Amino acid sequence: MRKLAFINGEVITVNPQGDVFEACLVEGNRISKVGTTEEIKKLLNIKTEIIDLKGKTVLPGLIDAHMHLYLYGISLLNLNCKNPGITSVKELLGEIKKVVSEKAKGEVIRVFGFNELMVKEQRYPTIQELDELTTEHTIIITRTCGHIGVVNTAALQLAGINHDTIDPHGGTIEKDGYGRLTGRLIENAFLEFNQYVPYSEEELYNALEKAQEQLLSYGITSVHDAGGFDENSFRVMQQASQADQLKLRVYAMIGSLNNCETFTKNMIASGIVTNTGNDSFKIGPAKLFTDGSSTGPTIATREPYTSDSENYGYLQYSEDELYKIFSPAHKKGYQLTVHAQGDKAIEQYLNVIERLQELHPRQDHRHRVEHLGVCPPDLQQRVRDLGLIPVLNPPFPFEFGESYLRNYGGRTDYMYAAKQLIDLGVVVTAGSDAPITTANPFVGMFMAVERITKGGTPFGQVQRVTLLDVIRMYTINAAYASRDEKIKGSIEVGKLADLAILNKSILNCPTEELLDVEVEMTVLNGEFVYSKHSCEVNI
Known part of the structure; x- marks a missing residue:
């Protein structure tokens, strides 16, 4: 059995106590020990591969909870x-x-x-x-x-x-x-x-290969795929998994970018339920779009846009239509989610979930809401009370913040409202929505901590969170959103050996340096799947 020892570093475990240790040991595809360098050294033998971290950070393999x-x-x-x-x-x-x-x-x-x-x-x-x-x-x-x-x-x-x-x-x-x-x-x-204008199978396989290569270089070992193009792309992803061509762990939402409602209804009717699959590929929630784009702007808002007093955006469904689609899925045990950016769309979805829970109550349903863009305090409270898992997009304001300020004015104080939601006890997760913006998770971490746009404009700074908060959003909280918190998302004994080894200590560097953080090695299932060959490895 292969043994990997990471010593003399900063192992951010993301365990319930928030412990940070010096070292960890991997045996096979699992974490077998976390502790001091001296404790780990006592467990080594001549065949152990030893990686001297020299003070650099090890994170759990990062999870992008919403991307395409x-x-x-x-x-x-x-x-x-x-x-x-x-x-x-x-x-x-x-x-x-x-x-x-x-x-x-x-x-x-x-x-x-x-x-x-x-x-x-x-x-x-x-x-x-x-x-x-x-x-x-x-x-x-x-x-x-x-x-x-x-x-x-x-x-x-x-x-x-x-x-x-x-x-x-x-x-x-x-x-x-x-x-x-x-x-x-x-x-x-x-x-x-x-x-x-569909894509050929060759294009789809090439796209998977290229995407995985880039994501692994960012230390991302799991993604929640928010929808491919159609049934064909969903099938290709399953076939890639069966052929061991998926190099990431994928939680695939039941939804598509084209003709989403029909695809989702067909998948629900087929009886393929959320969480069907294995550690590498699993079926995720049934998903629909309820409104539009935050940058378009086409999101559905309760008040008109600051930039256009006649514009309230688009709603894709009435509340009754959304309820009718989701009711059988909820009753059959599916996880549910929607794309909801504007407060009007968010409120509509919350009304639907409330009706479903009143008529067909489920414990620990873990229904999600993707984006949760403009979410004022009254809706935040309902998100908590209904037990929803918000998947925010920390990098969005970094690239698009100035347009948000122009279109939504003071509402930007509760856009992607991480701090207030965390303070309410909500399990908050993070996703890039790539390729809408960068998949680089360290841009998202910087923005969540600093809330300053690429152009240097302060953006809703009341929502600033700590670095450890946002690391949890990209790790254990994202694992919770796919019911995987018992097997991944933190560096704890018995969990899958998915790790990201960085080029510096992120707990001891200025926040602005988060934008320059690079991943030196990525470990998935106990194997090196990406390396810049800059860490010292002794075998």
Whole structure:
């Protein structure tokens, strides 16, 4: 049996006592001992692999409790506007032109991460500009939020969209003042459009491989996948697990980015229940979208946007519709969750959970709510009383904080309200929602502790938490959200040996240095799955 000893370091156990030790021992795929370096040394033999940490931190393998694994991988494989070199629409069009020259006629050209607020022109590309680049390729530009897209005429024709096409419920096919299509598809209009441009199995496998490679370099050993593209992508993920091609532990939500309601209903009807699976791949909660994007902005709010007194955002369902979909799932023992960013959407979901619990009470249901963006104190209290698990997005305000301040004003004091929720005794978790923003968990940790945007603007600082608080959000609390707290999420004897070894002591460095933290080694199931080869290993 393989033995790994980590000594002379800072082992942040995240156990109930919050202990920090010097060393830990791994035997096989489990943690067998945590303690002082001297205590661990007494258990070593000639075959033990010894890693001298030299004061650096060991964390439990980090858990991203909300991200889109496929979409993240796809975004890494295609043109991405988050590249610092793309600062204008003109530059973006130039980059797309290069891709057009490399693609065969009829192929799809995908662009990710566009943000009209981050380019010099402060606007979207026009359909005319895209058509000038090509009429023989499908061009799809996905906004950074994932809820809005800009496409060319060829793409609209592929989906059968013309100037007579009626807007879907909860979405908009944008037209100009003359009734002409602009190429911009908003919310359900864009989400439904994507079913016409599916990904091949080869693309899906390549996306999984690329995403896993990057996530392991961040010390992330488990992800809660918040939805792939359709039934096909869900199937491919299961097949990858069976073929040992999944290098991460995946908790896969029953939901999709395209035609989510139908997919979720079909999965519930099939009888595949939450927590079916094993330590590597498990079925997660049934999930639906209730509103839109916090940066769009299209979230459903109780009061109008600060930036637009006529805008309250989008609700995807009525309360009764949401109740009708979720009622059979709740009664059959599924975990439930929704995408809910605005306070109106959050309140609607809380009403549904309250009705379900009154009529069909369940103990320890562990229903979740993804994002919980604008959540004032009255809703925070209800989150606690209903026993919900919020999955917040600490990195969001780092990248998007200035737009939040413009669109929601003083409501930003209770956006992603980690501190107030923790003070209420709520089990708070964290997810990146990558590729919407960075998957780097240390950006999320910095933002949760400092609440300062990338531009240096203070953001809802009443919600600042301690470093140990946010580490719990990315580890044991996230494990709790998938009913895995007994096997992972902390460095304790008997738990799975999933570890992230950092390049410094994060308990003894200035908070701003969290942005520069790197992972030197990642251990999954007792095996090294990522290494920068900068730690001293003696065998």
